[in-house]
Amino acid sequence: MAKPRRVVGLTPEMEFREAAGRIIATKYAEMVRFTEAAISGHDADAVHDMRVSCKRLREAVSVLRVALARARVRSVRADVEALNDGMGAVRESDVFLQWLSAAEPELADDEAAVRALQAVRQATEAERQVQLGELEALFADLLPDQLEADIAKLSGKRILREAMSDG
């Protein structure tokens, strides 16, 4: 799992509002760096890493919302939730496919079980393709313009720019 990116410039004494902006910008930057790899279709780890980063962003927006511009929070939360759901569907298929692969050698002597496993795998792979297509459409819809513009309004453009160029 991807390590969380450290939020640069936080101090215990700083104003909560300013810290909230820095945290949101950093979590957004952490998430979007996986975008390309995640929709490539071949990188299950990237989907997982991007989804974890998305959950971090979601939690940050949720818990820090009192310190953020209310109107923008609503829109960001909806977008982040949609991204999380889209990635979650692909990720759950990936985890299931990995589990089926791990189970296969143990069931090799059971012909009926192998037949069932192969049929389930085939159906899950087809389902994953559909989910990936939906995720790609979602990314095209939300990333980077819409969500990034809203994040910039929450954090301040300069702070977002710094977060995007960091690391």
Added chain:
Amino acid sequence: MARASIVPGLLPRGDLASNARRILLGRLADMLQWMPHVLDPEDRQGLHDFRIAVKRLRYALEFLGRAQPEGFDRKRFTGAAVALQEALGAVTDCDAHRRRLLAAGEHLADDAREGLAALVARAELERETSYAAARKLVFGQLLDGVWPDLLRALVEA
């Protein structure tokens, strides 16, 4: 999914450290509230909600733990939350596999459906092992005192 509690008393113009402390206390309280659900292996929704509460605490520790005074053992607390989330995740993953297998059974041809029981049995066996490990970890962490220590660190700061 269980909703997170609203953290009362946050002040946008206040300092980060004291607001962060309130948030972490709120997330810790949420997690402790769900912890007893680990006693019932059949309480699948409760175990799921417990895991979500652990995850929320973990993320809050990740991005707010550094705002606590020197001596706050962020690595220990975060590490404990990560371990707990993973252990509970292994249980809920098995639940998800079982659900998917049973759902798949409705669409399989007869010859493929016959073998599904072996797969379901494997998921159930794996769940038993994962559940036992998660429960042991919860008790181990309680005995180790990691959560009372986090509470103390937040209250006494």
